[in-house]
Amino acid sequence: MKIDFDINKNSHIPIFFQIQKTIREKIQDNELKPGTQLPTERELCKQLNISRVTIRKAIRGLIAEGYCTNENGKGTFVSKKKLKTNIFDLEGTSDFLTKRGLSFETKVIKDDIILPNDELKDKLGVLDNDKVLYIKRLRIIEKEPMMLEKAYLPLKKYPKLKNKKFNNSLYDILKETYNLYPDHAEGIFEILLAGEDESRLLNIKLNSLLLVKKGLVYTKENKILEYNKTYFRADKFKFVY
Amino acid sequence: MKIDFDINKNSHIPIFFQIQKTIREKIQDNELKPGTQLPTERELCKQLNISRVTIRKAIRGLIAEGYCTNENGKGTFVSKKKLKTNIFDLEGTSDFLTKRGLSFETKVIKDDIILPNDELKDKLGVLDNDKVLYIKRLRIIEKEPMMLEKAYLPLKKYPKLKNKKFNNSLYDILKETYNLYPDHAEGIFEILLAGEDESRLLNIKLNSLLLVKKGLVYTKENKILEYNKTYFRADKFKFVY
DNA sequence: AAGTGGTCTAGACCACTGT
């Protein structure tokens, strides 16, 4: 795969950005199709007579934009299109994925009973000794880890949840056990970078972009169902509203 | 301003990330307060005996996370806290800012009549020859450019908008002129990186993080008011829902 | 063993800011 470049080394626009722009436009124009391997960093160095640090800066930009991915020992590839998801949809992730014919799997990373820290006391309105059920789950879509979900539930209100299995929908369990349905939610979302834990679990690099949603889910009667934190890989998702 | 570090050069955790983490935690713990100048890159090189490229990688991470900002010729500084905004609030940005006692200014960058491209024909449901009013405005909050808004309105429906001034609320003008109110909206949002245009106008660097919202705003009667694209500086905003 | 990306070094020159 050879790419034509038209780089002006004396432009006020940085070289790394010219390279990034050239490749980005070829991907947008579908000249470079999803799955295609880009030339290796060292090939680009030789072809353009530009140092590897600069080439890497361009590629890092393309990765942050979601246009490329790379893997150690393999190479750099054009990404698939981003998945569209409704971040505020309370119907559950499972339905959403099934509708689109995507295979997925939910892996329970943690299923613990913990004591609340200040954040949880504030959000869930529980006291120092009120135990909290903490469920940390990884959503794997088409064999790729895509979302990390942390759910915190006041065990005092939902004691029957102890010893349940959380491989499937948490909301289904709440329906069956307590006849409670999610109705509305409130919270915040922002862009964060992957730390050690998130990068290991989501199989992405340190400082990869994440969109993180944190908030409370309520029933129709304004009863708190859970406090939830969800980490979406920003390179893989667009969000509809 | 001297910072204590405990860097392990033989750890499997990259050096740049250890530095980034150390500084991040000191900012989170309020040991380093907003506005404080960090040691210069070259000072950190000397203190830690680490090359400048590595130091810069750590600082770039802190900037992407929104913890720091830097200015050419000046130095690197601890950022203020992110502003919370309701991205879906249709009451208008002005009210939101006034309530919080923040000074702001709206600068009209462009106010043109254009012919629709494919995207606009699709979104606005107009034909090749139906002219579109294109308003590009910069929102400057507390003297700092923070948001870039592009509004596209079908001129056929709203011919009286020609030659209006758009320094203030677009929705106010629609109220006065056509007695139309924004009621609901739909669209997508995602994370993008600043290109040449956005970085120049928002006074940020190339590849700075942006949260971009694109969508249609409707009246109660499902009449299209505008197609809107808003670029938020991701380092400056959190979003409530 | 050869090739890939990931990290890091020690330097250089530039544009911009302040004095």
Added chain:
DNA sequence: CAGTGGTCTAGACCACTTT
């Protein structure tokens, strides 16, 4: 002018994957 961050170079070693 000296000091700052922004970009770039030409190399090095590492961990990983493929052959």
